Amino acid sequence: MVLEADQATKETLEDYTLRFAPRSYRRWSTGVVAVSALGGIAYLADFAIGANIGISYGTGNALWGIGVFALVIMLTGFPVAYYAARYNIDLDLITRGSGFGYYGSVITNVIFATFTFIFFALEGSIMAQGLELGLGIPLWLGYAISTLMVIPLVIYGMKALAKLQVWTTPLWLVLMVGPFAYLVISDPDSVGTFLAYSGNSGGGVNFGSIMLCAGVCLSLIAQIAEQIDYLRFMPPKTPENSGKWWRAVLLAGPGWVIFGAIKQIVGLFLAVYLIANIVDGAAVANEPVHQFLEIYRNMMPQWLAMTLAVILVVISQIKINVTNAYSGSLAWTNSFTRVTRRYPGRLVFVLVNLAIALILMEADMFSFLNTILGFYANLGMAWVVTVATDIAINKYLLKLSPKVPEFRRGMLYAVNPVGVVSVVVSGGVSIIVFFGGFGSWIEPYSPVVAVLLALVLTPLMAVLTKGKYYLRRTDDGIDLPMFDEHGNPSGAVLTCHVCRQEYERPDVARCATHDAIVCSLCLSTDKVGDHLLPAQ
The missing domain is CATH 1.10.4160.10 (Hydantoin permease)
Structure with missing residues (x-):
């Protein structure tokens, strides 16, 4: 695992493939x-x-x-x-x-x-x-x-x-x-x-x-x-x-x-x-x-x-x-x-x-x-409309989805039914409509079906699940603030004890088995879950 993480972090051509784009890189x-x-x-x-x-x-x-x-x-x-x-x-x-x-x-x-x-x-x-x-x-x-x-x-x-x-x-x-x-x-x-x-x-x-x-x-x-x-x-x-x-x-x-x-x-x-x-x-x-x-x-x-x-x-x-x-x-x-916890x-x-x-x-x-x-x-509409609806309605209107985005393994549940159910149902039903499964009269309206189902199912699933499948943890074990005075992701730098590379604050979490910091990339390639903090 250490070798794979080291490979991923040292490859200069990877362009922050799997993680947060740090402030130090964003010079444009x-x-x-x-x-x-x-x-x-x-x-x-x-x-x-x-x-x-x-x-x-x-x-x-x-x-x-x-x-x-x-x-x-x-x-x-x-x-x-x-x-x-x-x-x-x-x-x-x-x-x-x-x-x-x-x-x-x-x-x-x-x-x-x-x-x-x-x-x-x-x-x-x-x-x-x-x-x-x-x-x-x-x-x-x-x-x-x-x-x-x-x-x-x-x-x-x-x-x-x-x-x-x-x-x-x-x-x-x-x-x-x-x-x-x-x-x-x-x-x-x-x-x-x-x-x-x-x-x-x-x-x-x-x-x-x-x-x-x-x-x-x-x-x-x-x-x-x-x-x-x-x-x-x-x-x-x-x-x-x-x-x-x-x-x-x-x-x-x-x-x-x-x-x-x-x-x-x-x-x-x-x-x-x-x-x-x-x-x-x-x-x-x-x-x-x-x-x-x-x-x-x-x-x-x-x-x-x-x-x-x-x-x-x-x-x-x-x-x-x-x-x-x-x-x-x-x-x-x-x-x-x-899926494989390997980085090729x-x-x-x-x-x-x-x-x-x-x-x-x-x-x-x-x-x-x-x-x-x-x-x-x-398929495209089912996905994008679901994400946009979660941000606009579930985060800001219903307040069931956390406003600050989270992407690190261990902080999230493996699967959240809110988005998965919305995409599978809205995408699946609209495709059946597209191919005439519900009759020729509704066939032209498959885009409308995809959009409306995603708009309805996304907040409905959040209400039914009470938003409890968004975050596995709310505390990543690090006392430093995540954002600066203007609300931007913090540029504070911490060192991952696994790959020995420096990462900015939003890209790291506390390691479960060591009194140290681990980066999101090493969390992704952790095959046995040694570094993952327990559910809160």
């Missing part, structure tokens, strides 16, 4: 953290999603569906983004103390890891399409290239990712916004064509179609977990930086959906333009590389248009897939270490996540995109 400004977090949403999947739902159900239904999606993301994203930035922990650590327990949150880690490889595969597919179109590279080889090229970047964690996102964002913005602005200015009639487009369904705006559109878009609800993987590195909130701190949290947390919704609308706009103006445009209207290539062709010579289209696709894919690979590796590592290193799970994504790409997941995303949306 609020602006750098926000730009880095928003750089991760440079993906082109939004363009494909917007095009797909619009082609299926028409512009009116798609726009309303995107609006529903944005509203749900804003409401659920704010509580978890605030907790991540304020207490410097990722969504898995938040989930542990927000209704799931130490082992119970493994369920949600698997849900999140699934999100990362699904969207890695989606972005990799889009990049392979660009490489095939621009360079003649076969799709199967393009899939492999898009997978392997992120490995050198992602292993270096936040330091490398922050530089990558900040440096590439200006060029990405110019390449993405330029074609859309040119099209609207040079062909204003295209706006009217876009608004009148009725899609394959040929019908008008109706609630069922709106919810089907929203369901596909809401597959992105787990994106907040990737935003949080950056937000946990926010600097301490003080009276001097309070305004900047809040702006960064709101913009880079739930605010990501503003940019996501705009990209979905632009993707549909470009798809409708291709269908209306390009021969055989309908065949490629949902492929972002073709969307941008056709507009570039109107603006510049063919060779330059092709070059810029490929550059845009490659930059977008790298910006998001380093985040997908990074966040997915965190989720898998967290789950594996808790995060790089192992970078490779695992990429292998799964590559298999999905080779299986041509792009051709049945709506079904995959609609199915996943039910």
